[in-house]
Structures are given as C-alpha cells and as structure tokens.
Amino acid sequence: MADTDKEADGGTPHLRRGWTTGSCATAATRAAFEGLVSSHFPDPVTVTLPGGQTPSFALATTASGEGWARAGVVKDAGDDPDVTHGALILATVRPAATGAGLVFRAGPGVGTVTRPGLPLAVGEPAINPVPRTMIARTLDEARAAIGGPADIEVEISVEHGEKLAERTLNGRLGIVGGLSILGTTGIVVPFSCAAWIASIQRGIDVARASGFTHVAASTGNTSEQAVKALHDLDDVQLIDMGDFAGGTLKYLRKAPVPRVTLALGFAKGVKLGQGLLDLHSKRGSVDLEALSAIVADLGGSDTLVRSVNGANTALEALTLCRAAGIPIAEAVAERGFATAAALIGGIGMELEVVLFDRTGGFLASTGFRKA
Known part of the structure; x- marks a missing residue:
C-alpha cells in the first residue's frame, strides 16, 4: 500500500536483494503454526514465494502458551534503504471458530484500513492481498505436512511499527495504527521504483474513493506544501509523484479525476517541458540550449540568450531571466502542460501545471483548462 517494500525487475545491479514484509510475515506464520500444532518451531523456516522461490528465514523469537503460538523474523531488506529494514515481524496463530477459515488480525504496529479506495475493505488489517x-498457501502446505486445524486466526505485528509508519504515506491513505504488510513478488529489489509507483496509484484510488474531484501531484515536499496552500487541499488530495510524472499521468488516464494539478520546481518543470516523463537527473538533464531558444523567442537579448545557454544550472537561468523581466517560468509551465496533456488529453480532465521556486514561492501557473 504505502510503505517502502520495493519490488521490480531490474533495479541497481550488484546490490543484495532482500525480503518484503509479506515474505517475513509468511515465514513467521508458518513457524508459529507448526509451533502451535507440534510444539516444534522450524528454524530456519522455508516458504514458497509467488515466483516459486523457496527462501529460508531464521527465527528471531518464539513463544507459545495454551491455544496460541508466536514466531518472529527480522526483516532483511538487502541493500535497499527500506524503512522496515531490521524490523521484527511477528505472527501469532490461534485456533479460530469452526467454519471461520483463515482470519487475519492487525496486531501492534500493523495498521487498519479506514478509507475506501485500497485493495482491502475498510476495517480490514493492512495486510495486502x-x-x-502467501500466508494461506503456507498454511495449506503445513497442514499437508503435519496436519492441524483448518480454522486459524493469524495476527501479524511489527515491533515499533506505529512509529515506523510515521515515515510512510500510510496516514494519508487512511491506514492508521501502523505499517502495511506488503509484497507482490516477496523480494525487495534495491532502489527499484515499483513501490513508489504503487503508492502513487493507491493515493489516486483513495482520493477518488473519498469523493475528491481534484488531486495535486508534486515532485517534492516543497512543491507539495506550496500547492496545498495554493488550493487549500486536503492531504488525501496530495500525490507524492517524485520523479514519476509519466507513471502518474498514465495512471490518471486509467483512473481519471476531473481536475489535476502538477506542482513542480523550475528545473523539473523544464524537463517536463522537454518531453521527459521520468524527471530524475539520471534520466535526463536540463537542456539549456533549448531553454535559451525559448528566451530568444520571448524577446530576450542576445547577451541574455548566451548567458542562459552557458548557465551552470536551471536556477541560474531562471534568476537571469527574472532579473531581465523575461517570463520564462510561464513559458516553461506551458510546455510542461503540453507534455502532460499529450498523455491525458481527450478524456475531459482539466489540467494545471504550477511551478514553484526552491522556497515554495510561486513562479507560474497555466491555470486549469481541458487537457
């Protein structure tokens, strides 16, 4: 949903992969179930991932009592800078009422869904599908091997999860009380973008389900806070798109809202206007020659055109233009609008591109109009 498990093909080469919270919760559940049924906790415990891999996990803790058993696994996110790296993921299993089947509970540190729009119903523990x-499959495998009850309650907890969740987007998405248990492949790929894209999509889903007709996608905290103040937006309307303008716009085409604001710093606005949809510095740089050509079209002097072309940064180019009274920010915003409109045009959405400086100061807006 909104934490930081990152899964994707590729990723940065030569970095060690890790395991998602979902994989760790599955391993802890398998060990706890076997502890409940046989009083023996397998250590290490092996589980099957969606792709068929069968990793083994060392247990960090075990405990049991009358009618319950618990096991814990420490999450290893590999070389990814993951919020949940090193967190203790705990599973407590108990027999459930006859006919209940598999029942999930949110223990301490695992959130509960409070808003519609997520792949789980309101009131459900934030344990993703x-x-x-994975947990259901591992319990089936365990029952086939050692027997045990078909009706089981599984409570997943994360030590210090409520505090860790403050560093995620869970609160904005309406997941309260802790983290989400995530994973689609079970494997964390260092520095991949899949989790960020998923958070963007879930943010749009929640805003739509909450009845909002306007969302603002921002490239960073400064532009986000500035556009929030500009339009007096609720946090649910704010989408942290980072550098993923293309991913955000493509999803909005599938899941449209009537009004969309793109809030960017000047340099990323220039990149968007150049036609770039991934705004990361590794994917492309500001084209100062093209920017200087815009300055010439706006009536800038030959000296200014040469200065912009030779500027060290987009910020320097902006400063030079503003001092000369050249409306470069407005022109850049319009070019960014054209890039975005090419992706979401024709389906009735109104689009606005707004640019802010590094302090959140307003630079330019295209205003809302049909894409």
Missing part, C-alpha cells in the same frame, strides 16, 4: 495469499 498477495501476502494474504
């Missing part, structure tokens, strides 16, 4: 399927 794929981890639920």
Whole structure:
C-alpha cells in the first residue's frame, strides 16, 4: 500500500536483494503454526514465494502458551534503504471458530484500513492481498505436512511499527495504527521504483474513493506544501509523484479525476517541458540550449540568450531571466502542460501545471483548462 517494500525487475545491479514484509510475515506464520500444532518451531523456516522461490528465514523469537503460538523474523531488506529494514515481524496463530477459515488480525504496529479506495475493505488489517495469499498457501502446505486445524486466526505485528509508519504515506491513505504488510513478488529489489509507483496509484484510488474531484501531484515536499496552500487541499488530495510524472499521468488516464494539478520546481518543470516523463537527473538533464531558444523567442537579448545557454544550472537561468523581466517560468509551465496533456488529453480532465521556486514561492501557473 504505502510503505517502502520495493519490488521490480531490474533495479541497481550488484546490490543484495532482500525480503518484503509479506515474505517475513509468511515465514513467521508458518513457524508459529507448526509451533502451535507440534510444539516444534522450524528454524530456519522455508516458504514458497509467488515466483516459486523457496527462501529460508531464521527465527528471531518464539513463544507459545495454551491455544496460541508466536514466531518472529527480522526483516532483511538487502541493500535497499527500506524503512522496515531490521524490523521484527511477528505472527501469532490461534485456533479460530469452526467454519471461520483463515482470519487475519492487525496486531501492534500493523495498521487498519479506514478509507475506501485500497485493495482491502475498510476495517480490514493492512495486510495486502498477495501476502494474504502467501500466508494461506503456507498454511495449506503445513497442514499437508503435519496436519492441524483448518480454522486459524493469524495476527501479524511489527515491533515499533506505529512509529515506523510515521515515515510512510500510510496516514494519508487512511491506514492508521501502523505499517502495511506488503509484497507482490516477496523480494525487495534495491532502489527499484515499483513501490513508489504503487503508492502513487493507491493515493489516486483513495482520493477518488473519498469523493475528491481534484488531486495535486508534486515532485517534492516543497512543491507539495506550496500547492496545498495554493488550493487549500486536503492531504488525501496530495500525490507524492517524485520523479514519476509519466507513471502518474498514465495512471490518471486509467483512473481519471476531473481536475489535476502538477506542482513542480523550475528545473523539473523544464524537463517536463522537454518531453521527459521520468524527471530524475539520471534520466535526463536540463537542456539549456533549448531553454535559451525559448528566451530568444520571448524577446530576450542576445547577451541574455548566451548567458542562459552557458548557465551552470536551471536556477541560474531562471534568476537571469527574472532579473531581465523575461517570463520564462510561464513559458516553461506551458510546455510542461503540453507534455502532460499529450498523455491525458481527450478524456475531459482539466489540467494545471504550477511551478514553484526552491522556497515554495510561486513562479507560474497555466491555470486549469481541458487537457
């Protein structure tokens, strides 16, 4: 949903991969179930991932009592800078009422869904569908091997999860009380973008389901806070798109809202206007020659055109233009609008591109108009 498990093909080469919270919760559940049924906790415990891999996990803790058993696994996110790296993921299993089947509970540190629009119903523990399927599968495998009850309650907890969740987007998405248990492949790929894209999509889903008709997608905290103040937006309307303008716009075409604002810093606005949809510095740089050509079209002097072409940064180019009274920010915003409109045009959405400076100061807006 909104934490930081990152899964994708590719990723940065030569970095060690890790395991999602869903994989760790599955391993802990398998060990706890076997502890409940046989009083023996397998250590290490092996589980099957959606792709068929069968990793083994060392247990960090075990406990049991009358009618319950618990096991814990420490999450290893590999070389990814993951919020949940090193967190203790705990599963407590108990027999459930006859006919109940598999029942999930949110223990301490795992959130509960409070808003519509997510792949789980309101009131459900924030244990995503794929981890639920993984847990169900591992319990089936365990019952086939050692027997045990078909009706089971599984409570997943994360030590210090409520505090860790403050560093995620869970609160904005209406997941309260802790983290989400995530994973689609079970494997964390260092520095991949899949989790960020998923958070963008879930943010749009929640805003739509909450009845909002306007969302603002921003490239960073400064532009986000500035556009929030500009339009007096609720947090649910704010989408942290980072550098993923293309991913955001493509999803909005599938899941449209009547009004969309793109809020960017000047340099990323220039890149968007150049036609770039991934705004990361590794994917493309500001084209100062093209920017200087815009300055010439706007009536800038030959000296200014040469200065912009030779500027060290987009910020320097902006400063030079503003000092000369050249409306470069307005022109850049319009070019960004054209890039975005090419992706979401023709389906009735109104689009606005707004640019802010590094302090959140307003630079330019295209105003809302049909894409």
